[in-house]
Amino acid sequence: MNNQQSVAEAFIKYQTEKIRQYKADPSVPSFQLNNAEMELAQALQRKAKIQPTGGTRTSSNVILKVPKGTRDFHPAQMRLRSEVLNKITNIFKLHGAHQIDTPVFELKEILTGKYGDDSKLIYDLKDQGGEILSLRYDLTVPFARYVAMNKISSIKRYQIAKVYRRDNPAIARGRYREFYQCDFDVAGQYESMIPDAEIVKLLDEILSCLDIGKYVIKINHRKILDGIFQVAGVDPELFRGVSSSIDKLDKSPWEEVAAELETLRGLNKKQIGTIAMFVQISGSLSKVLNILMTNYEIMACSLAKEGIDDMMLLINYVKALGIPDSRVLFDLSLARGLDYYTGVIYEAIVESTTESEAIAVGSIAGGGRYDNLVGMFDANNRKVPCVGISIGVERIFSLLEQRKDSSLKPYDVEVYVASAQKDMVGHRLRLASLLWDAKLKAELSYKPNPKLLQQLQYCEETNIPWVIVIGQDEVARKVVKLRNVQSRAEVEVSESDIVSELKQRLAGAVLPSAVNN
């Protein structure tokens, strides 16, 4: 017997004895006995639920599980998920973004050659005759396909949808094979860094409203990174590979990355030394810009210079937008894995507050500018420059689930229709119908002759604040008893007034759930 079980046993023993005493004592009022019995019944039910669960097979010997790296979302989780997605959606809309949706799969060739090494993680569909399809790997490539196919020259869009990667799942860190991405992108020919700055603002708004603790938005620029490689004397053909190695710095120490640069990428010690010097630099936008601008070799490199010019604009815009210095970090080691970025790149990091969270957190958003992707889909190579950000909400869910009270009740039914006697189904249905038509959230027992005690118990357990109780007498007089579940106080209300009465009480009352939490 585990601890939970023994506590439950002890309470049941205590409560049983109390009821025996109440019954023996004629001075105890009947409502007190009723309440004690209700509490006992609840305890018995709770005890019944304390049972270990495990894997199982069905009667036809099928293993009963969800596919590797995926999960079901239970009602309480769905509530948290909707809450988070709604907050994000509202901020996307503040910035005037339009929502679009694309199919969960694309022609395989649309995805081919867009993800570099990660292409091996794409889920393919079986060839069942007809087109060869793959599940989407992100929302960026389908968006670029959408812009090219619909000949759109400018759009600010958001899309919230699941993407699929045959990666090694790490559930505790919130890494799944099926997961939501929330993407915001600005497509269009703009000679400025204004949309690039707006995205920093948008990200700051989202992260601050999600209440996930301290965070920092890392920024870098692909042209500055490539400029550094050029200054270090690296062959331009190796730039993306070197970038890919540098990208591992958030998980691996410099020594490992340096070893990979030497053995896998073929760089010499001097080249690695130069890169090492630069990628250690991080700090406020102005601090890092100052360091770069006093470096003669960097300023002589036209590629790096273009990136620096962009960052000069960005620093002014980020200031005008009122984003505090402490939440933005110019980090020359930020590289981002994907090939298609061409300008500014972003990554948001949540700082852990406890040791167990240190595992769960890390990067929760990433993005950047990709000016050539749409052109790859256009017959005339017509370019539509884009910049965007993708919020990886799965890690945010994991974080909030760890931090939040796990007893979060998913119910918000407002009123329950109960009967105190038998053969009242028709009247219960009639009253429930009245409530539904008035847009009140209502439930009733599905049993033909439920016991009143069980009905009231259900309301207490599920935090339903009000119960309408009827019997033959009430039906004959066209009234109902309106009972407050928490206080157990009852008033009689006429059937014709019950909707307005309930609406008033629901609007004004402090609900039991609000009091308990």
Place this chain on the structure above:
Amino acid sequence: MNNQQSVAEAFIKYQTEKIRQYKADPSVPSFQLNNAEMELAQALQRKAKIQPTGGTRTSSNVILKVPKGTRDFHPAQMRLRSEVLNKITNIFKLHGAHQIDTPVFELKEILTGKYGDDSKLIYDLKDQGGEILSLRYDLTVPFARYVAMNKISSIKRYQIAKVYRRDNPAIARGRYREFYQCDFDVAGQYESMIPDAEIVKLLDEILSCLDIGKYVIKINHRKILDGIFQVAGVDPELFRGVSSSIDKLDKSPWEEVAAELETLRGLNKKQIGTIAMFVQISGSLSKVLNILMTNYEIMACSLAKEGIDDMMLLINYVKALGIPDSRVLFDLSLARGLDYYTGVIYEAIVESTTESEAIAVGSIAGGGRYDNLVGMFDANNRKVPCVGISIGVERIFSLLEQRKDSSLKPYDVEVYVASAQKDMVGHRLRLASLLWDAKLKAELSYKPNPKLLQQLQYCEETNIPWVIVIGQDEVARKVVKLRNVQSRAEVEVSESDIVSELKQRLAGAVLPSAVNN
């Protein structure tokens, strides 16, 4: 040149001449000239958009299309879709349902043997090592798997998600290979017909609130249908096959179905004759029940009698719920294709109001009782009876898109930050940031030095009701010009008051979009 183009040409010619005259006449005020120029610019832009579109290939010779039977959702469509799904969700919640979500794919063996002939329409994933997976075909089988796997004994849940069928697409009828289903199901051991009746009520609420015109909810009972087959002397092993043929009666005439019963199912003329007599019967619940109850053979058949007892309860409950007789049809020809139904079955039909709609409409919801499906997934064959309904919203979208004004504008930005002079980016960003932080939906031009005319034009085109206009003078005096886009009236407001001023005007004002529609 098509008609649209020639109209555009004519207007541009007229407007150009008008501007020429205005310019020549010194008595014409400058705002009049400005407005005329704005209208010309808009006309030129509209003309540029009138172009035929067609299929295309990308620069790398990839065909640019979405997979067969799927579609992208554009912003205006997404707005309609959210509207419909929100209405449905709100009604699910009225009835106290919990939302869950399941992965888009399941282990293939979970889906095996659940859909009869339709199994051939399941999308399989490629075997890339590891588990063998298939895309979900509906939400019912994953729900049964969920209930069994989590050892749930009772739940009222809803799920809104896309399902996948390699069917022959019929886009005009709203039949896609990727489409949304909105499912509501009640799982649990209830000896009554109360949840079965609640589903009729729920369906009635949803269909009436969606504003899709006249509809009817067809009801039948699998046990009555099987009773009819028994009375006709059909071998019980043929029941599901015969049912499957009867199911085609909504699309095919009786003669075709009769031929299929004879040739494919092997029934004789007498058996077919008996079935023919019954499946022609439809009408109100009471009318059809009366016909059945006066039939000696049916009443002598215990299977049919069980179904009739259920329907007797249902008729009382539907009456108590106040659902009008005219919207419920007891139709003995209703069979439903899927094997797993065991009791009452439902189907909702929208009646067409025009000839073109006659193609688009038809069945928009279907469901029924399935008491054995969860048991198939349980190691001990523990049964959890279920009853549910699935709303096929794709057809509802098609119907509403056909009926609605296609010019539905997807924008709801509340205020635009414009500048009247050059070099104002920082100030535009500062003001936009002020608005976003106050949760006002705001946009600004991404060009460093946009022309005022173009900024105002954009607001007119996209129905943004308010513009803040700033210049060096306004910035120096810490004020802004607040312009009503529709009336073109301007007032000066101090920067510190602009948020409260806008919130008041937005709360009270009739927006241009509301006036135009």
